[in-house]
Amino acid sequence: MQVAKVHFIAKRDKRDILGMPLLGFLFKNRYMLLFYRLLTLFLLLYAIIYGFVNPTKENVFTTAVFWSLFWPFFMVISLPTLGNVFCMVCPHGFLGKHLTRIGLKLRPPKWLANPYIGLIGSNILAYWFVLYTFPSFLRSPLNTALFFTFFTLLSALLFLLFRGMAYCKYVCPIGSVNSAFSRTSFTWLSTYQEECKTCKKPDCALACPYELNPSKFDSRNSMFNCTLCMECAHACDAVKLEAKPWGSSLYKEIKQPKMIEVMVYILLTAVITFTMRFHHGLSRSGISDFMPWVVVGKYLQSMFNLPKWIDMTGLVAMLMALLLVLSVVYLSFKMVAVVSKRSLKDSLLVLGYAFAPLMIVGGLSHVLEFFFTEYYHNIMNGFSQAFGLGIHVEALAKRGEAWLHIFKVFPFIAGLWSLQILWRRSALLAEQRRVLVFAVASSLPGLYLMLSIFALWVMVSFPSVHTHGAH
Structure with missing residues (x-):
């Protein structure tokens, strides 16, 4: 998509990460984002295959990738600091954006368009209930490989059927969790409102695979469902990623609060x-x-x-x-x-x-x-x-x-x-x-x-x- 022509490019806010040479390159450059996503996709597939080929407990790689790298680093450490960067590089989301383009693009039925499916069904029951009740189950490389194979195939099916990245929004075990907890981070995606006043068509919103409008994030004090995929920033230079005080959105009124x-x-x-x-x-x-x-x-x-x-x-x-x-x-x-x-x-x-x-x-x-x-x-x-x-x-x-x-x-x-x-x-x-x-x-x-x-x-x-x- 063409980058929108805006005149303020050289005058980005001092706190705008996308205007900082190194950080802007790491967070926005298409090739860097592609590298991150291909790397996590490779690790996902390799760890799954390695788990099937080496199913015994001597295989420490498969469980290390999922339970010692993906879970603690991306979920618990990066969320309260950098924001929703795991969804930014998530292999399921990366595949999903491409599968959705060739899929049926159906509107998700009401029973599926419910984020509690992901929170209670995929997260609490499928993971935490299993972890506490059957503690040795997910320590097995084979079971870990089966666990992530299931969610990989399920995500592919839903991406092919439905529009708007339905799997990420409603079924993913960490989809709504990441969106909620990224509020405690230092980063905030929004747009330069002066430029938005003269915008005749919201390129940022049209480019968003999750059907969100970044120009509304500030007024609503909510980035819910935003995965920092940066498609909006590639479509329009008026998009910014600010470094803000820790958890700043938690202190302000939220125009459209989400019970989820x-x-x-x-x-x-x-x-x-x-x-x-x-x-x-x-x-x-x-x-x-x-x-x-x-x-x-x-x-x-x-x-x-x-x-x-x-x-x-x-x-x-x-x-x-x-x-x-x-x-x-x-x-x-x-x-x-x-x-x-x-x-x-x-x-x-x-x-x-x-x-x-x-x-x-x-x-x-x-x-x-x-x-x-x-x-x-x-x-x-x-x-x-x-x-x-x-x-x-x-x-x-x-x-x-x-x-x-x-x-x-x-x-x-x-x-x-x-x-x-x-x-x-x-x-x-x-x-x-x-x-x-x-x-x-x-x-x-x-x-x-x-x-x-x-x-x-x-x-x-x-x-x-x-x-x-x-x-």
Whole structure:
């Protein structure tokens, strides 16, 4: 597509990344983007094929690519910093843009046009439920290859059938998750509004494979479903990618708030952050036998005589975390609705965005620690195995080393940041009763901080007597 002729090219904002020679090249240049996408596509296909050819546990490459590289780096580390860069280079999205062009371009039916399919079905049930209940399942190279083969074939089918990148929007396990959590990043895509005033046809919107209009992102304070594919920037030079204060959009009014974003924050805070604290934290402490999910899990395991490869403790921990978080949110926001004289839905849509840091920033603690103890040597040794590099490295640190405790600060940063955002957003809901609204709505981040303090106290007072894998 032709680049729109605009006269301001030499006068880009100082914070516009696309105007910075090196960063602009890395984020916008067609050939660099093609290189990233071909690289991730190659890794996806090679890791899948390698998993089928070498299905035994001696294959460390397949699991390293998906669980030590793609998941922790692109999801947990890049989202709160660079934004939705994984979707920018995602091999499924890359293939999808080409398959959609030759496909049937049907409008997705109403039952499919539902992002909760991806969040609850593909993410929570297909991944987290399996991870907690059958912990060894996805550690298998063969099962990992089958898992990603399924989603690769499913994405190809949906891209061929439907328009608007329907798979990414509604079915992808991380589609709505990435869009929601990219709000905590330093980057923001938008357009130069002065140039848009004289625009007779929105080339940026016409070029977007996701059928979005970047010129509306600022006024709506939302980039939901934007994957930073940069097709809009290639179609019109009035598109900019700004470096903004961390999570700046979370402090402002959102014109068209999405309940799916709020539910991403709430559900994944329960399924990931709280469940990890329960099952991979307190369950490995010296007082694990007193934890309710351990007691109930062991009872169910014994009562039904279940094999060891089924982990009822993990399943019960996830269900208890979901019940706890959803109950706290529901009860506290019912009270917020009464205090603010707004509906429960309105209260959640205004204040729920404050919960964004609880999972994505809190999760950094786990991922960064595991980079030193597990991920680094898994990645290096996996690539050495797959490409015959002949090298072997050890972990950068051993579990339990004192300096690793520095990463325990991240949950407290997450909780305090959540409270700060909540205080700012409380004025948007009920300025005259702001203090009372804040006090009631802070139940979830308050509980999160208390759990973090309790887990830290248990770790110090009752040292771990168990070890566990880093999957």
